[in-house]
Amino acid sequence: MNTKITLLLLFLLIGLVAFGQKIPKDKKQLIASVESHKEELISISDQIWANAEIAFQETESSKLLADYAEANGFIVERGVADIPTAFIATYGEGKPVISVLGEFDALPGISQKAQPTKEPLEAGAAGHGCGHNLFGTASLGAAIAVKEMIEAGKIKGTVKFIGTPAEEKFFGKLWMLEAGVWDDVDVNVSWHPSADTKADVQSSLAMVDFIVEFKGQAAHAAADPWNGRSASDALELYTTGINYYREHIKPTVRIHYHIQDGGQVVNVVPDYSKLWVRVRNTDTKGMLPVFEQVKKMAEGAAIMANVDYKYSLVSGIRETLVNRTGGAVMQENLELLGPLEYTEEEIAFGKKIQEMTDKPQVGMDSKIYPFEETRENPGGGSTDVGDVSWNVPNINLGVTVAPKDTPWHSWAVVACGGMSIGHKGMVMASKAMSMTMYDLFEDAKLVEEVKTEFKERKGDDVYKAMIPDGPPPIGN
Numbered sequence: 001m002n003t004k005i006t007l008l009l010l011f012l013l014i015g016l017v018a019f020g021q022k023i024p025k026d027k028k029q030l031i032a033s034v035e036s037h038k039e040e041l042i043s044i045s046d047q048i049w050a051n052a053e054i055a056f057q058e059t060e061s062s063k064l065l066a067d068y069a070e071a072n073g074f075i076v077e078r079g080v081a082d083i084p085t086a087f088i089a090t091y092g093e094g095k096p097v098i099s100v101l102g103e104f105d106a107l108p109g110i111s112q113k114a115q116p117t118k119e120p121l122e123a124g125a126a127g128h129g130c131g132h133n134l135f136g137t138a139s140l141g142a143a144i145a146v147k148e149m150i151e152a153g154k155i156k157g158t159v160k161f162i163g164t165p166a167e168e169k170f171f172g173k174l175w176m177l178e179a180g181v182w183d184d185v186d187v188n189v190s191w192h193p194s195a196d197t198k199a200d201v202q203s204s205l206a207m208v209d210f211i212v213e214f215k216g217q218a219a220h221a222a223a224d225p226w227n228g229r230s231a232s233d234a235l236e237l238y239t240t241g242i243n244y245y246r247e248h249i250k251p252t253v254r255i256h257y258h259i260q261d262g263g264q265v266v267n268v269v270p271d272y273s274k275l276w277v278r279v280r281n282t283d284t285k286g287m288l289p290v291f292e293q294v295k296k297m298a299e300g301a302a303i304m305a306n307v308d309y310k311y312s313l314v315s316g317i318r319e320t321l322v323n324r325t326g327g328a329v330m331q332e333n334l335e336l337l338g339p340l341e342y343t344e345e346e347i348a349f350g351k352k353i354q355e356m357t358d359k360p361q362v363g364m365d366s367k368i369y370p371f372e373e374t375r376e377n378p379g380g381g382s383t384d385v386g387d388v389s390w391n392v393p394n395i396n397l398g399v400t401v402a403p404k405d406t407p408w409h410s411w412a413v414v415a416c417g418g419m420s421i422g423h424k425g426m427v428m429a430s431k432a433m434s435m436t437m438y439d440l441f442e443d444a445k446l447v448e449e450v451k452t453e454f455k456e457r458k459g460d461d462v463y464k465a466m467i468p469d470g471p472p473p474i475g476n
């Protein structure tokens with residue numbers, strides 16, 4: 001084709017796209033609302049980032065968010081589901097009830113300054129290596145923008161911000177689901193900090209966590225080892241069995257273990273050992289038989305080492321039920337907002353992170369990816385948002401808060417979450433979620449369509465959280 005004609009067509013296309021993407025007035029107002037709270041949201045996020053509190057210990061982080069919700073006119077219920085740091089902030093009345101959830105827990109041991117070279121803010125302390133400081137704050141920002149639209153009489157219904165602790169360990173949402181937190185909700189909206197930007201229509205992995213403890217008899221390791229029964233022998237035999245088993249499982253399965261106690265000193269036959277085991281698969285149905293086998297093998301190891309063993313369930317979570325109807329609306333809103341833009345300094349920061357983590361130095365990936373097909377085996381991690389998605393339709397989003405290929409759950413994500421790269425992603429997530437929630441309030445038919453897809457995907461499943469009897473493991 002002639003170059004001039006090609007250029008002309010290209011300009012026409014750009015013109016059409018720009019015209020088609022005019023942001024409606026109400027959505028401009030939502031964007032303006034998020035902008036008006038931006039400095040406060042950034043300040044809250046930075047405080048949560050600096051506090052970096054781990055699972056079920058997010059006292060200050062939870063309070064910062066709950067107090068800000070209250071200051072903005074929400075009615076806040078704290079200590080939900082016997083979890084001191086779980087809360088619900090509600091505004092408005094009647095249907096529809098649209099919730100947005102926010103996480104705010106950190107990961108142990110990855111404290112990091114907001115700089116592109118590795119250096120802890122406080123040696124040995126926790127850090128926000130999953131960007132949950134941004135997660136909780138962006139979601140609350142979205143809820144506030146929606147609240148202002150209800151207050152202005154533009155939409156009717158109830159908006160809820162649900163503060164959900166302990167996503168990185170124990171999975172706090174499971175106890176909140178058992179307590180019925182989402183029972184009156186029509187549609188839930190969520191997001192996750194990411195290295196790229198798109199409406200998220202991929203599932204996550206189902207998984208289960210459990211503890212195995214071996215108990216034997218201590219003895220002098222040299223003087224009278226025949227009096228000893230070694231709990232660490234059992235532990236080694238158990239992990240050896242698990243590692244042999246890897247040959248005979250589907251490629252979609254992941255098994256991990258963390259040795260939590262393998263004995264204390266070399267001159268004692270250890271009478272106690274403990275490990276944390278995790279089994280994952282693409283769905284709960286495929287995960288359960290592998291879980292049963294790995295669980296059973298603990299008995300074999302105990303017999304071989306002539307010790308006793310104890311199994312305890314920690315918790316288990318489900319794969320995410322995607323919602324493409326809702327995802328498509330989120331995608332439209334992302335496209336209305338357009339890609340994030342970065343300063344020279346931010347791009348240089350991103351490239352330095354990539355250099356320090358041995359990745360190609362390509363900088364930030366700010367483009368908005370096209371709406372994806374939902375893959376059968378998406379891989380990736382697990383989240384207790386999965387369990388929420390079996391109880392209520394869930395619309396998910398991912399927004400860039402770190403440079404391309406950043407190793408997740410690492411110092412590099414902590415670094416970005418405490419500076420403007422993370423803040424920009426947070427503000428964008430807040431806007432996109434508020435616009436999607438607005439669409440749900442505004443269009444009853446859309447809510448019905450989202451619910452219809454949810455019901456089809458869920459089938460006749462009856463939800464039961466995979467948690468042990470008793471209260472949530474606060475303080476463990």
Ligand SMILES: [Zn+2]
Nearest residue numbers: 130132167192
């Ligand atoms: Zn996370």
